[in-house]
Amino acid sequence: MGDKREGESFRVFCYGGAKRFEVRRLGIRSFRCYREGEFEFGAGLNLVVGRNGVGKTSLLEAVCMVLRLQSPRSAKPGPCVAWGERNFCLEGDFVEIGEGGWERGVRLAVENGEDGRRLWIDGDCVRDSDRYLSLGRVVWFSGEDRELVRGSGTMRRRYLDFLCSQLFPGYLKVLRDYERALRSRNYLLRMGARRAEVEAFDEPLAGLGKRLQECRQWVMPKVKERADEVVRWLTDGVENVEVNYLPSGGSELLKRLRENYEEDQLLRMTTLGPHRDDFAVLINGRSAGDYASEGQQRTLSLGLRFAQAAILIEVCKQSPILLMDDVIAELDGERTERVLRILLEGSQVIAATAREGILDMAGKMGWKVMRLKG
Amino acid sequence: MKTSSPYPDSLEILLSELKRIPGLGPKGASRIALWLLSDPSRRSIPLSRALANAAEKITLCLECGFWAEATLCKICSDSTRNGSVLCVVEQPMDVLSIEKTGIFRGLYHVLGGRLSPLNQVGPEHLRISQLLKRVEQLKPQEVILALGADVESLATMSYLSSILKEKMIKVSKIAFGIPAGGGIEHADVLTLQNAFKGRSLL
Numbered sequence: 001m002g003d004k005r006e007g008e009s010f011r012v013f014c015y016g017g018a019k020r021f022e023v024r025r026l027g028i029r030s031f032r033c034y035r036e037g038e039f040e041f042g043a044g045l046n047l048v049v050g051r052n053g054v055g056k057t058s059l060l061e062a063v064c065m066v067l068r069l070q071s072p073r074s075a076k077p078g079p080c081v082a083w084g085e086r087n088f089c090l091e092g093d094f095v096e097i098g099e100g101g102w103e104r105g106v107r108l109a110v111e112n113g114e115d116g117r118r119l120w121i122d123g124d125c126v127r128d129s130d131r132y133l134s135l136g137r138v139v140w141f142s143g144e145d146r147e148l149v150r151g152s153g154t155m156r157r158r159y160l161d162f163l164c165s166q167l168f169p170g171y172l173k174v175l176r177d178y179e180r181a182l183r184s185r186n187y188l189l190r191m192g193a194r195r196a197e198v199e200a201f202d203e204p205l206a207g208l209g210k211r212l213q214e215c216r217q218w219v220m221p222k223v224k225e226r227a228d229e230v231v232r233w234l235t236d237g238v239e240n241v242e243v244n245y246l247p248s249g250g251s252e253l254l255k256r257l258r259e260n261y262e263e264d265q266l267l268r269m270t271t272l273g274p275h276r277d278d279f280a281v282l283i284n285g286r287s288a289g290d291y292a293s294e295g296q297q298r299t300l301s302l303g304l305r306f307a308q309a310a311i312l313i314e315v316c317k318q319s320p321i322l323l324m325d326d327v328i329a330e331l332d333g334e335r336t337e338r339v340l341r342i343l344l345e346g347s348q349v350i351a352a353t354a355r356e357g358i359l360d361m362a363g364k365m366g367w368k369v370m371r372l373k374g
Numbered sequence: 375m376k377t378s379s380p381y382p383d384s385l386e387i388l389l390s391e392l393k394r395i396p397g398l399g400p401k402g403a404s405r406i407a408l409w410l411l412s413d414p415s416r417r418s419i420p421l422s423r424a425l426a427n428a429a430e431k432i433t434l435c436l437e438c439g440f441w442a443e444a445t446l447c448k449i450c451s452d453s454t455r456n457g458s459v460l461c462v463v464e465q466p467m468d469v470l471s472i473e474k475t476g477i478f479r480g481l482y483h484v485l486g487g488r489l490s491p492l493n494q495v496g497p498e499h500l501r502i503s504q505l506l507k508r509v510e511q512l513k514p515q516e517v518i519l520a521l522g523a524d525v526e527s528l529a530t531m532s533y534l535s536s537i538l539k540e541k542m543i544k545v546s547k548i549a550f551g552i553p554a555g556g557g558i559e560h561a562d563v564l565t566l567q568n569a570f571k572g573r574s575l576l
Contacts, residue, residue: 130563170563181525184491197497200489200533204525 012230012342013310017099018317021136022348023063024105025093030085030113031065032058041350042368045343047328048352049359050372056352059372060323063350064138066090066108067321068166069117069129072140072158077112087113094136096318106135130169137166137316139309143326145301150289153278160277163223163308164215167315171215178208182275189268195261205273206254212274213247219311220245220279226307227300234299234338239283241303248276299335302327306342319347329355340365385411437508439484439501440469449473449482456480460514462505462534464488464521472520480518483508488521488530497533505534509543519547523568 028037033055048056061071061080071080081088091109098104109120119126126132140162147155165172185201224243231241249256249272256272257264264270281288281300288300312320322343328351331339343349362369379386385407392403410418434440435447442448449455449469459480463469469482485500509517517538521527535545551569552561561569 128562170567173564177525180492181529184525184529187491191491193491193496196533196536197489197491199536200529201525203532204528207528208525 011345012226012233012306013313013319013345013347015313015319015346018313018319019099020097020319020346020348021094021321022097023067023092023094023321023350026059026062026066027089027091028059028062029089030082031062031080031088031090032082034058034062035082039370041348044346044348045362045365045367046348046350046370047358047362047367048350048370048372049356050352050354052354054372056354056372057325060140060325060350060352062090063092063321064140064323066092066110067094067136067138069110069112069119069133070162070165070172072142072162077117081113085113087111087115096136108132108135133165133172134169137312137318137320139305139312139320139322141302141305141322141324141327143330145305145327146294146297148301148304149281149292149297153276156279157275157277159304159308160216160219160279163311164212164219166312166320167219168215171212174208174211178205178212178274181205181208182270182273186269189264189270192268195265198265199258199261202254202257205270206257209249209253209273213249213253213277216245216274216277217247222311222314223279223304223307226310227303230306230310230342231299231303233342234302234335239296239299241288241300242280242282242285243304244280244282246278246280248272248274248278295332298331302335302339309347313347322347322349322351324349324351326353327351329353329358434466434484434486438482439486439504440466440482454479457512458515459518460508460512460516461518461520464527464530468520478518480514481512485530488526489533490526500530502534502537506537506541509538509541514543516544516546519545521547523550 022043023041025041026037026039028034028039033053037059039059048059050056057073061073065071065080071077074080077088089109089111091107094106094108096104096106107120107122111118119129119132121132121135148159161171161175165175181201181204185198185205188198188201220243224241227243228241231239253273257270260272264272281304283292283296283300286292288297292300309320309322312318328336328339330353359369381389388407388410389400389403392398392406393400395403398406410421431443432441433443435442435450436445437450438447440447440449442450444451456479459478460483461472461478461480462483462485463472464485464487466484469484472478472482483501483505485502485505487495487500489495489497489500517534519531519534521531531547535547538545549572550565551572552558552565558566
């Protein structure tokens with residue numbers, strides 16, 4: 001890996017045959033703070049500038065929502081609907097660009113809220129989300145990503161779920177079913193139901209849980225490898241990262257659930273399963289949450305996010321759109337240059353910031369700057 | 375500004391009753407009411423008689439829980455049915471679906487729902503004790519569980535199979551896979567994944 005780092009030619013993303021995927025236009029109605037809006041995006045780097053509360057994050061969120069039908073900010077569609085409205089509506093024009101330069105456009109639209117969810121691909125209403133979700137992918141970078149390293153396991157599970165749901169068709173449905181089985185089992189434990197009733201949910205829980213863990217098990221070594229590569233590049237080889245998957249319940253989840261019944265009954269909740277999975281992040285062999293400095297933790301979280309992008313490119317043969325909320329202008333000097341070099345590799349970037357200081361540089365680098373006003 | 379309805383009271387009552395029917399909104403209810411009233415003697419009167427008659431006569435079969443007019447339903451009182459195989463389903467409608475296939479000649483047992491703790495449905499709300507009683511009496515060679523494929527149905531199957539196995543009864547469940555006649559391209563991802571997991575040797 002050392003030789004790759006030293007040369008100018010080192011690239012974090014191996015595009016080899018991968019297609020680029022970009023958003024060109026986004027129409028927004030009744031979404032968060034937007035009543036009605038229309039936005040055009042450039043092919044490479046887009047910078048959204050505006051003071052706090054003007055709707056920068058919501059714009060990024062809208063791009064994420066129209067592609068992935070979920071938001072990194074809320075689990076339910078309700079909070080995304082503008083105040084006083086019933087449903088939000090998003091429509092995006094996307095383009096996929098192949099190696100030979102050929103382009104294929106696709107228009108995706110979603111309406112969601114109190115009246116339920118409806119989806120359109122190129123104007124055709126589609127009932128099943130499988131095909132819709134197979135079209136484009138995103139990576140969400142947030143100013144709060146340090147929590148990935150030092151925060152609770154919830155953050156890391158969300159990281160894994162967001163990645164897996166884009167890699168494996170059906171992952172999200174299995175996750176929703178798993179959560180329902182878990183809520184049912186926990187409810188029975190809380191109510192002190194008979195053992196046979198509680199255990200009725202063991203099989204669905206273990207069956208669905210196994211499928212989730214198989215996906216996570218498959219992707220974790222890739223996260224480890226890619227995050228380490230990125231962090232070495234960002235720190236000039238000074239730091240190295242290890243990421244180790246810690247599946248809860250192990251390979252025999254059903255058996256372990258049965259064995260663990262007494263403890264679950266005592267605690268009145270299910271203590272084993274993918275909802276308790278985690279992964280350890282180590283820097284130079286030590287726990288990064290406990291020992292790494294703030295700067296190191298930021299670098300690690302960038303490493304984990306760029307790893308997501310690299311894996312999506314490698315597996316799906318398509319570049320994701322990188323959505324960066326309060327990340328770019330907040331970098332310190334040394335890493336900025338290196339991060340920007342990764343961003344120049346070819347994925348479309350939509351970055352949002354309130355810091356005007358970056359505008360000079362953005363202008364010089366030919367970024368498309370979008371100013372949002374209240 | 376809300377004005378009072380111009381409809382006669384009896385029509386208002388009819389509309390509000392029709393609107394309770396699942397899947398019927400205000401427009402659909404008005405359309406049906408209009409159709410019924412356009413020729414009362416030929417439409418609404420026989421329909422109201424049929425409704426009253428059905429409501430009065432139809433009960434659940436004491437044995438299996440399917441719809442019946444007497445203590446036993448038509449299937450349970452049919453002596454040609456094979457009493458050594460019992461098929462457990464969630465709803466009376468499921469019996470109709472399976473009957474249409476003609477593949478099953480045994481007896482049914484309708485649970486009347488499935489375990490759903492989040493909706494406060496426990497074993498005591500289903501016809502499970504009746505099932506156990508029947509199993510004791512009939513001593514079937516096999517009990518087939520023909521329930522759905524979602525979380526609650528799977529949990530119900532798991533629950534039933536463990537209590538039936540305790541009684542040394544052979545329990546099976548129907549296979550989940552792609553719809554017949556439809557190509558692979560029409561199956562959704564999860565169904566196809568299940569079909570692969572449940573593949574069989576040729």
